Amino acid sequence: MGSMESVAVCETCPRHCRLAEGALGYCHARRNVNGRVVAANYGKITSLALDPIEKKPIAFFHPGANVLSVGSFGCNLRCPFCQNDSISQVGEGEVSFQKATPSELASLALRLKDERGNIGLAYTYNEPLVGWEFVRDCAKEVHDRGMLNILVSNGCVESDVVKELAPLLDAANIDLKGPSQKYYDWVGGDFDAVCSTITTLNQAGCHVEVTVLIVPGRNDEEGDVDAIAAFVASVSPDIPLHVTRFFPRFRMTDASPTPVSTVRRLAEVARRRLVHVLTGNC
Numbered sequence: 001m002g003s004m005e006s007v008a009v010c011e012t013c014p015r016h017c018r019l020a021e022g023a024l025g026y027c028h029a030r031r032n033v034n035g036r037v038v039a040a041n042y043g044k045i046t047s048l049a050l051d052p053i054e055k056k057p058i059a060f061f062h063p064g065a066n067v068l069s070v071g072s073f074g075c076n077l078r079c080p081f082c083q084n085d086s087i088s089q090v091g092e093g094e095v096s097f098q099k100a101t102p103s104e105l106a107s108l109a110l111r112l113k114d115e116r117g118n119i120g121l122a123y124t125y126n127e128p129l130v131g132w133e134f135v136r137d138c139a140k141e142v143h144d145r146g147m148l149n150i151l152v153s154n155g156c157v158e159s160d161v162v163k164e165l166a167p168l169l170d171a172a173n174i175d176l177k178g179p180s181q182k183y184y185d186w187v188g189g190d191f192d193a194v195c196s197t198i199t200t201l202n203q204a205g206c207h208v209e210v211t212v213l214i215v216p217g218r219n220d221e222e223g224d225v226d227a228i229a230a231f232v233a234s235v236s237p238d239i240p241l242h243v244t245r246f247f248p249r250f251r252m253t254d255a256s257p258t259p260v261s262t263v264r265r266l267a268e269v270a271r272r273r274l275v276h277v278l279t280g281n282c
């Protein structure tokens with residue numbers, strides 16, 4: 001019975017992994033330590049770069065600014081088209097990292113303010129919310145220094161996580177990868193959870209933009225993008241939507257890139273419902 005007692009359920013995302021003592025979750029980022037599920041990737045930085053904010057992509061929040069962008073390892077989804085699988089689909093021991101504290105990162109962000117036009121810290125590259133405690137702790141330090149927090153996420157987490165972070169986030173780009181649970185079954189996520197994240201962040205006053213990656217044969221029908229645009233418009237027709245082009249990566253290297261004409265046509269479909277629709281990777 002002793003080992004049964006140490007099983008812990010992770011409440012971070014809808015997958016609700018049941019973890020034996022010492023076990024890692026599906027995302028490679030959370031672990032049961034002494035009966036408590038903690039972020040095993042806390043402060044373990046695989047990527048750190050000063051990026052233009054447009055690269056997130058964020059188009060209507062401090063355009064032209066740079067943002068210090070930080071990533072760790074791990075993700076709770078398994079998109080076969082992942083563009084960042086070398087850090088998102090691996091755990092500790094499969095990728096090199098440097099350690100940094102929230103205070104160190106926030107201080108670096110501040111140093112880069114005058115030198116390089118940095119406006120804050122972006123949590124991105126892998127899925128930041130599988131290590132949401134690090135996002136929370138960094139975000140507090142960043143706000144203490146009068147700078148901004150930007151989240152780039154798949155949005156597939158439980159509402160308690162979003163509610164705790166929302167007051168600390170100034171802008172976010174959330175993927176809405178497909179129009180239905182059927183699509184999210186393919187990538188291993190929860191459609192309703194993602195929709196709820198977008199709604200909650202918007203209601204909290206965070207600047208929200210949404211991205212859909214158009215994957216040929218999967219979500220490239222006009223009805224798919226119309227349904228995504230309809231949901232986004234139901235939250236607010238002013239939310240910018242980025243309609244972006246797929247390139248063959250990870251488990252889909254045998255597929256062809258999305259034709260640029262398809263991306264442009266689908267962007268037109270979304271424009272029937274939304275004020276700001278942008279194309280990406282074209």
Ligand code: SF4
Nearest residue numbers: 010013016017025027
């Ligand atoms: S965040 Fe990770 S450990 Fe927690 S339920 Fe999701 S996949 Fe499992």
